[in-house]
Amino acid sequence: MDVDPTVFRLAIFVLAIFVGYYVVWSVTPALHTPLMAVTNAISSVIIVGALLAAAASGSDGQLTGNILISKGAGAVAAALAAVNIFGGFLVTQRMLAMYKKKSK
Template sequence: MDVINHTVIDLIIFVLAIYVGYHVVWNVTPALHTPLMAVTNAISAIVIVGAMLATGLTVGAGPRFFGALAVLLAAVNVFGGFLVTRRMLEMFRKKEPKRIASSDQVRMEGTR
């Protein structure tokens, strides 16, 4: 006799995970955003491995389709995460100072 339905417990855990995740991400200082993105990419890579293992153990077309879809979506997530992390790191890179054109270059451009 189950007193509490397992679906209700799973739903409560899901809602609590959303709540905690929201507060953890939004209260991170700006200096830690890039490391947070790197950790998120690592977790997504672990999800890809788990989805591949789960897909390999399934029997039937439906579960294999959804497993392949999970692998595809997790791969898109990792790829997008790396792009965002790269753009964030480029914001901190020092920019090259603009070179002042020499008088010869100015004269050559003026003749065009």
Template sequence: MDFISILSIFVLACFVGYYVVWSVTPALHTPLMAVTNAISSVIIVGALIASAEAGDGLAKWLGLAGVVFASINIFGGFAVTERMLA
């Protein structure tokens, strides 16, 4: 795929995500956050697969950084969700 196709998919996903999140009623924000944090685990799987197939050392380090940052996002998101439910 060329750059323009990828960029247009990204922009479309941003608009769809914005309107989906803002149309959710306030009572459903906590479950939505919990599901969003669970979906972030897909990023970890993707980073592990990408870094395992990479031959370059830089790609492996970037895969490790992706795993670390996604893990921080998941654990922090679940902590915030737990505090909202308490």
């Protein structure tokens, strides 16, 4: 009996959610700032892929429906990744400020 590929992919997605949840919640508080820095680095790699998708063009230079969808999805992904990077740096800056000694 063959398993439907959609069900297989959905099962992998659900397992990834559970693994991600337990990995994130098992991180000690001392590692949250470095973890945020790594997350910002990953988001910067994602934005490169989003910009490549937004710059897509057909082999003959014509804009077809699939190319327009690719450009639109790339633009949305670039915008969301930019918000994620900016927010990540703000959160990291705030977390680092918590470790500074307060002057009297």
